[in-house]
Amino acid sequence: MNDAEILAATPDYISIGSMLKATPAMESGQRLIYLEASNEALDQQNEVVLQKALKDSADWFLRYGNLDIDHFSLIGKPNPAKGYAGIPDYQNYEIGRPLDVRFDGAKTFVKGEIYSGQGAAAEQANQFWESLTEIQPPARWYPSVGGSIMEKAVELDANTQARKTVIRKVRWSNIGFSKTPVNPAVPTVATVPIGVLVKSWGASGLDIAKALEAGYGTDSAQLSGGAALRKQSLHGNPIGYFELRNRLSEALHKGSLGKNPGIRDLIAHCTQKFGLSRDEAAECVERFMRDLKRGLKNRQAIRSGG
Known part of the structure; x- marks a missing residue:
């Protein structure tokens, strides 16, 4: 993985559950969303x-599919022959x-873009995006895959011996976002x-060890306020962020945390x-990843003579 790929793969802010307030990922003004669309869990329709x-x-799906609210773009078309007004x-x-x-495993992840603009055609898209970015806490939207079922079968569940419908072939054309999920095992x-979207869009993961070679490009002189003075605990002993960062990078170089x-x-x-709470650890890891990205940008600027 080269420097450009690492920069593209490393978000400015990383959200781990609800531990961090996340800043939306924006690329060239695009309004981007990320979701786990499906995971082979039994849904509320027993499928x-x-x-x-x-x-x-x-x-x-990528060529012809869309994202919508509650599959309305699929099911909303009128059918006079059947007396359906739409x-x-x-x-x-x-x-x-x-x-x-x-x-990744049994999970399917999707990266999508939400439309922007003015007028009636953009109204629903704008409301959806604002519900995720302009209110606190953000609204909870759950994804559901939609399309045409081409092949399915009724099977017995190996654990419960209950009958379930297994969908084996589809023409996937849609993801609908709803307040009430069909599959409760799918996150918001x-x-x-x-x-897997965090991991450079691949199952192998982000090559953090290589990114560390770029250096951080951050020192305490660049910080202000509480960030310059903040201390974390190390089993009762105070530890600054920079010492924690150095120990974390050392563990990564040694492979103590695994391959990827x-x-x-x-x-x-x-x-x-380091004896941190999960909230403290998430904050430190977020800052650590920002430091990696900043270091790579500095190194690229030096190479280009900027």
């Missing part, structure tokens, strides 16, 4: 969507488009990278080794 079904249809202005409930799809939509540690691995290490 399981196999990851393979979504993977086989991922290209179709949903007024159903097309305006389309609020965005998918940009990328990634798979995020405005910062989550899961993720954000949660870094937080767990800080809680176990």
